[in-house]
Amino acid sequence: MTTAMLTEALASLTRHRGVFGALVADADHGLVVEATVQHGVSADAIAALAASLYRKAQLSSRAAGLGDVSLLRLEAGGGQLCAIGCGEVVLVVVAEARTNVGLLRAEMHRAAERLA
Amino acid sequence: MKAMSVHGWTDAPMRRFVADARVRYAVLLHPSGLALSQYGFTSAIDVMSACSLVAAIRASAGALGTELCGAPFTELYYGGERQQIFMAEASTSRGPCVLLTVFDVESSLGVVRLFVSAFRQALTAAAPSIGDTPPTLGPDFESELQRGLAAVFDRGATPRVTAGGAR
Numbered sequence: 001m002t003t004a005m006l007t008e009a010l011a012s013l014t015r016h017r018g019v020f021g022a023l024v025a026d027a028d029h030g031l032v033v034e035a036t037v038q039h040g041v042s043a044d045a046i047a048a049l050a051a052s053l054y055r056k057a058q059l060s061s062r063a064a065g066l067g068d069v070s071l072l073r074l075e076a077g078g079g080q081l082c083a084i085g086c087g088e089v090v091l092v093v094v095a096e097a098r099t100n101v102g103l104l105r106a107e108m109h110r111a112a113e114r115l116a
Numbered sequence: 117m118k119a120m121s122v123h124g125w126t127d128a129p130m131r132r133f134v135a136d137a138r139v140r141y142a143v144l145l146h147p148s149g150l151a152l153s154q155y156g157f158t159s160a161i162d163v164m165s166a167c168s169l170v171a172a173i174r175a176s177a178g179a180l181g182t183e184l185c186g187a188p189f190t191e192l193y194y195g196g197e198r199q200q201i202f203m204a205e206a207s208t209s210r211g212p213c214v215l216l217t218v219f220d221v222e223s224s225l226g227v228v229r230l231f232v233s234a235f236r237q238a239l240t241a242a243a244p245s246i247g248d249t250p251p252t253l254g255p256d257f258e259s260e261l262q263r264g265l266a267a268v269f270d271r272g273a274t275p276r277v278t279a280g281g282a283r
Contacts (some may be wrong), residue, residue, distance in 0.1 A: 030226025048226030055224075 001089075001115055006034035009091070009111040016104055018096035020079065024115070025051045027090045041094060046081075050092040054083045071105055086112035123210075126153040129238035133217075137231035140199065141218040143167060144239075147174060152213060170203060170216045193225060202228050206236040208243035 006024055013022040014036050021037030025047035035043035057072045072083040075097070082104060083092045091112055093104060126144055130153045134142055141156035143163060149171035157163045178188035192203040199220050206213045215235065219228055 025226070028224065030224040032226075044226070045230050048224065048230045052224055052227050 003034065005114060007036075009115055010034060010036040012111055013091075013093050013104075013107055016095070016099065016107065018079075018099035019104070020094045020096070021046070022091070022093045023047055024089050024091055027051055027055065027085060027088055033089055037094070046092060046094060050081060050083050051090050054085060054090045054092075058085065071108065073101070082108060084108045084112050086116045089115065091115065120154055122152050125242045125244055126213075126239065129235055129242050130155060132238060133215075133231055133235040136234065137217070137219065137228050138223045139217045139219040139228060140222075141166075141216075143170070143216050145170060145214050145216070147171060147212055147214055156218070166216060170214055173203065174205075174214055191229075195225075200225065202232070204229075204232045204236075206239050208240050209245050210243050213239065 010022045010024065013019060021035065021041045021043065023035035023037060023043050023046060024033040025031060026033055028051075030048040030051035032043050032047040035047070037043045037046075053074070054069065054072050058069050061067065061069045069085065074081040077097075079094060079096050080099065080101070081092065081094050082101075083090050085091075091108060093108060095104060130142065130144060133139075134155045139156075142154065143151055143157065143166055144153040145151050145167045149167045151163050151167050154163050157166070173192065177192055181187055181189035190205045192201075194201045199218055201216065201218050202225065203214060203216050206215060215232065217228060217232075
């Protein structure tokens, strides 16, 4: 995984309409590896909390015998947050509520494959 | 297990930090090694040891930072196999404080750092202005230390009673 690959993966996600930001976080430590976010969005906070959420979702999913999480999606009043794991990192996207989830999901999977 | 504090004003920020960051242990101390508040430790000896070591590590890291970068380092992280530690400084109207926290897989470095930032702000806001309470480090260090340890372990000794509500 190179910086250019990370930048390209994030660029492919932030091109989507309604995406506020995308970042790659270290899955274990919740630290930002690379981020492209709009002004006012705290990449550090999102990386820390989204990685923590993803880790716990992964544990829950495995405990329930469902296997690994393929996509974690959180809906909130002001938008949505999606996270997908790829090896030692988690790819996170923050977007408006009306963003096309199908397209975003497909692009996230493509980006994750490139990063894996 | 509850957070126990020598100075009442440190109590709420400490409890909030522990709950938010989901850490196993936390101790707030004066840079001299005097414990101000603790969570998770069950023996005074452990707190004393931790505080002494943190004070020494802070002094060493500060000297190293000054040597290498012209300013002391203010945060330090050590990763272990099962547990990790994070140390950070906070400044208040009562003077500088150091927070040592120990966490495991229930938390992460990113989460701990995030809530340490919030803790710093809460501590700064909660600190009484100078004159409302005795100085964090009193002139009689030894008895201050004993009182502090008694307070953080609820051993019934009477800590110095202050207008700020020290416990």
